[in-house]
Amino acid sequence: MVDSRRDPRRAVPAQQLGQRTSMVAATATGKIGPINLDRTGASAPAPKAQTGAGDNRTQLFTYLTKLPSDRQTPILYNGDRLWAKVTVELETAGPVAIGQQQNLYPVLGGQGILLETDQPYEVIIAKGTRLYIASNSVNRVKVKIEPLPWMEQITALLMGGKVPGQ
Amino acid sequence: MTYPQESADDYVINGYDFFRLNTLLASPGDIYESTQSGNAFALGPESDISEVVVAYFDQQQPTFMNQLSVTSDRGFSARLDANNIGTYAPANRPGKIYMWPADLWNPDFRPFGFDNTNDRIILETPRLDVIQFFKQQQSMQPQRRDKTWTFQSVAMNPVTAARSYVAIPFYGRKYANICVALNAGNMQGGFITIQGHRLTIGDQSGSGSPSIPKILAVQDWGGRAMYSFQFNAGAVQSVGPITSGQDMSANVSGNGGMFDILTVDVTYGTAPAVVDKYFCEITVSDTPAANGVVQLTA
Numbered sequence: 001m002v003d004s005r006r007d008p009r010r011a012v013p014a015q016q017l018g019q020r021t022s023m024v025a026a027t028a029t030g031k032i033g034p035i036n037l038d039r040t041g042a043s044a045p046a047p048k049a050q051t052g053a054g055d056n057r058t059q060l061f062t063y064l065t066k067l068p069s070d071r072q073t074p075i076l077y078n079g080d081r082l083w084a085k086v087t088v089e090l091e092t093a094g095p096v097a098i099g100q101q102q103n104l105y106p107v108l109g110g111q112g113i114l115l116e117t118d119q120p121y122e123v124i125i126a127k128g129t130r131l132y133i134a135s136n137s138v139n140r141v142k143v144k145i146e147p148l149p150w151m152e153q154i155t156a157l158l159m160g161g162k163v164p165g166q
Numbered sequence: 167m168t169y170p171q172e173s174a175d176d177y178v179i180n181g182y183d184f185f186r187l188n189t190l191l192a193s194p195g196d197i198y199e200s201t202q203s204g205n206a207f208a209l210g211p212e213s214d215i216s217e218v219v220v221a222y223f224d225q226q227q228p229t230f231m232n233q234l235s236v237t238s239d240r241g242f243s244a245r246l247d248a249n250n251i252g253t254y255a256p257a258n259r260p261g262k263i264y265m266w267p268a269d270l271w272n273p274d275f276r277p278f279g280f281d282n283t284n285d286r287i288i289l290e291t292p293r294l295d296v297i298q299f300f301k302q303q304q305s306m307q308p309q310r311r312d313k314t315w316t317f318q319s320v321a322m323n324p325v326t327a328a329r330s331y332v333a334i335p336f337y338g339r340k341y342a343n344i345c346v347a348l349n350a351g352n353m354q355g356g357f358i359t360i361q362g363h364r365l366t367i368g369d370q371s372g373s374g375s376p377s378i379p380k381i382l383a384v385q386d387w388g389g390r391a392m393y394s395f396q397f398n399a400g401a402v403q404s405v406g407p408i409t410s411g412q413d414m415s416a417n418v419s420g421n422g423g424m425f426d427i428l429t430v431d432v433t434y435g436t437a438p439a440v441v442d443k444y445f446c447e448i449t450v451s452d453t454p455a456a457n458g459v460v461q462l463t464a
Contacts, residue, residue: 064178064179067250067251091183091300091301092178092183092202092203092300092301093202093203093204093205093245093247093300093301094203094247095203095247105251106251108247117205117300117301117302118301118302136247136248136249136250136251137175137201137202137203137248137250138175138178138179138201138202139178140178140181
């Protein structure tokens with residue numbers, strides 16, 4: 001494939017270089033505030049070429065809880081990636097609690113959500129939110145993490161993301 | 167008892183939906199533990215013990231421990247949590263779930279009047295079988311299976327009036343079928359005795375075993391035969407001498423499930439010169455016999 005930027009037969013006229021689609025002036029026209037029409041702003045990264053890499057993977061695994069040795073609450077999902085839908089299902093009797101707070105102990109204290117046996121619990125995790133899990137014993141928890149990359153774009157649009165180059 | 171006992175955590179890690187504690191008792195004071203919470207508890211099919219106490223963490227109790235019983239007639243279908251972080255008071259032991267048999271057991275049990283010099287006994291150790299379910303159970307009807315004890319060759323001590331016992335656990339059972347086959351030629355004037363024993367906690371400083379026996383059937387016979395007794399346990403029965411060639415059967419009604427240990431013993435009228443032996447087979451069940459009428463046929 002010929003790169004049009006290097007092929008002199010298809011060189012872009014000089015006067016066209018540097019011109020970009022202009023942005024609508026960032027003036028408040030209503031209650032919703034300025035709107036970024038740049039579709040490339042806050043885009044989700046493209047899938048990586050390497051197998052197993054990238055932030056768009058779905059993860060499926062069974063998590064075994066354990067009695068904490070130092071009262072450090074384990075992290076079930078480290079929300080440093082994109083938005084994700086996390087579904088957990090307790091297979092044994094528990095008690096197991098999940099929550100966004102680091103300190104979920106005591107498990108029955110109400111700081112987190114108490115899982116019920118064989119009842120899937122679904123939660124959409126915003127970017128930057130960690131999901132912690134706490135238990136008093138060894139339990140099996142089914143975990144399904146499904147990425148929601150379009151939520152990143154929606155969030156950026158709503159929050160007025162910066163346009164590259166401006 | 168296997169030591170260490172089975173681990174409930176290993177059942178979880180290996181993908182099971184239950185934890186089963188299936189072990190022979192080692193002592194009168196066995197206590198077992200589970201570090202797993204459970205949604206239901208029931209006796210297993212192999213259990214000789216008819217009642218198991220389950221202790222769990224309850225912060226509303228002064229000692230933080232509460233108890234319930236699981237029996238052969240009734241399980242427990244609700245969630246009990248193992249509080250491995252908390253501790254019971256005042257022992258400061260971890261707030262796990264503990265289980266132990268409510269039935270009394272004495273590994274040194276000897277029937278009342280046992281002669282330590284001449285008598286012999288085969289004493290079967292009871293088995294504890296309890297299942298802890300991790301998932302909720304829609305319905306649960308715990309029931310022990312019928313169990314058959316077979317003693318192919320029980321040796322007789324060649325001493326006149328010496329008794330040779332077989333003793334089996336009979337906790338909570340409501341029915342037993344007993345077959346005894348022996349060389350009646352050597353047993354002229356001898357006896358087959360079936361006793362139900364109720365264990366108690368008492369002073370053992372005197373002679374004899376701390377049990378309250380009840381003689382269920384004493385039979386005197388004079389010939390070769392297989393003697394079969396079927397009874398619900400509870401009533402006293404005596405049968406008259408049996409002539410040679412006759413089979414005997416007996417159905418005895420009464421209050422089932424009131425004995426801890428069942429013994430069958432055989433004794434010579436006049437001991438022969440050589441060691442003799444007898445065959446004994448005992449089948450026990452939680453289901454009482456349909457016919458509860460005292461009946462003796464020849």
